[in-house]
Amino acid sequence: LGLILETCDRITVMYSGEAVETGTIEAIFDDMRHPYTQGLFRSIPLPSADKTAHPLIAIPGQLPLPHERPPGCNFGPRCAHFEAGKCDQGDLPMREPRGLAGHETRCVRTDEIDWSAPIAGDHTNEPIPLGGTVLKVEALKKYYQVAANEIFGGTEARSVKANEEVSLDAREAETLAIVGESGCGKSTLARVLLGLETSTDGQVLLGNKEIGRTEIADRDTETVSSIQMVFQNPFDTLNPSHTVGAQIVRSLEKFGVGKSQEERRQRMFELLDLVKLPREFESRMPRQLSGGQKQRIGIARAFAGSPKVVVADEPVSALDVSVQAAVTELLVDVQRSSRTTMLFISHDLSIVRYLSDRIVVMYLGHVVEQGTTEQVFSPPYHPYTEALLSAVPIADTSV
Template sequence: MANKILEVKGLKQYFGTAKQPIKAIDGISFDVYEGETLGLVGESGCGKSTTGRSIIRLYDITEGQITFKGKNISEMKSRKELMQFNREMQMIFQDPYASLNPRMTAGELIAEGFDIHGLYKNKKERQARIGELLEAVGLTREHANRYAHEFSGGQRQRIGIARALSLDPSFIIADEPISALDVSIQAQVVNLLKQLQKERGLTYLFIAHDLSMVKYISDRIAVMYRGKILELGSADEIYNNPIHPYTKSLLSAVPQPDPAYERNRTRIPYKHVEHDPAAKVIEARPGHFVFGTDAQVKDWAK
């Protein structure tokens, strides 16, 4: 078994007032292992992007513990520790239009991290490194002098990926990196991420709502709903043997490229019920975890 690179325990992220908190994340726990891709899926507003942003310290967490490479990230106070953490963990954002400064060239965008961390001060070395990163994501060195508006959506996302790679991180949070792209471009970007993972030994937390794409890229999948992780297991296990009714409902909505199947496909509606106070995380099968009571999980597993 690979080493744990990230451990999340009892993570809570509340917004609003103490009297009326909005529970964006309500006590979730999971691990991510070196070299794997953990897919985090769920509908809009379930808390999956907030989870990613909390892990990378864009938000101060309300409660819980996030341990990265054996260190509690909430206890990192010194500038040196924080700088090292920021080099090790990077994020690819959802919207390639909003996440790139239109006043900066592609080269300047990629080199922002160099300036913050004091790297590649030699102009020649810097240009060579920018060129390498552009080529690594399928662009050319000539693209370094173009501005964001001169690129297509897919190309912009490639610049976002090059920027995330610029500091040689070991862990990347991909926050819905393909949802704003055309379907034909989505597959190219996902294949690029898989290739980069293989070449650079990267670990991904891949956040998305498209289950078919998540199955393609992920080793394991966590299904999130209303701030809770309801089911977690290997990609094949979640896809072929779902247990929680919400996971079954999500899977029933995935379209298939088969007209005969599509004509007969029946959606399984999910009726929201408040979580039972006795609900807990249960290992229903080896490595397959479900959130519910013993009686519920037994009933769902039938």
């Protein structure tokens, strides 16, 4: 939406196969006249949003399939302003709201609804108290050796320095964001933490245990279960041949949770409850799930072993904006209940500002700035941080 604000003159908002609102950029952003448009704006982290003071508001329910569209307004079953006998009667044409020439909406109650209600959340969350240091990275180096003649025709072997003297720490129940452009070393750092790569030098301490030099195949079950990952693409992380329940139970088996299949099955139901999915999803196949539901299953698997640290690598970037809000709030809720430390890797500084307690900015394998979210987003900036912040499109006409 921020990019649309910067580049477009007019906008049409679509929902379930039909246009629900159309008008100029200023008209839609400042005088929205359809509940779905309002829901979209409530789902994005504007600068005023805050995970404790002003949480995001996800759109309830699911997008209907083409053969399940309701009579009247397609958005009716998810709309807080739905009125039986008015919103569910036949085909609803686009109409011009009173006093807004050139602006059209499909909402039949557009002149009755109070659209001036604040767009921020209507509830607050208690701040999560932070505990002691759980993860500590000291002077981490990760080099890759590249053979001769593979880089610009060189004659000598060279080292690619993916991480160089990276130092950071993360506390219990804290969300530490790691940001930077592609190629800055974020994912390499995550791979070392997870044991998919080993460090060249430096230390990675999980509690008091050094894990940076140990591959995942050589790590014990306790270490593997203590640091887990939520992947970027929920469409590729589930086995299409097994049910949701079987995949969660498999994770529980690998982590040594439960003494019997029945105990693991009960724990699986608890995890479905945790990620706010019906227990009936136990028997569903991945192809029967939406993207947001698949990501919830991915989160359930990551938390199956009661991890101390969860690495979330762009966990909402592949999802629709309205689903992003629901998954983001789910991560906050699960972290709050489990007091898990979360390393949140992202390009999206809007969601980083909303979700993180502290931020680490990386550039070409180095940490160039780190501090609390407020410190990093307030001047003076490191020049690279300033360049990142200035490139963020904000969906607000007043900014």
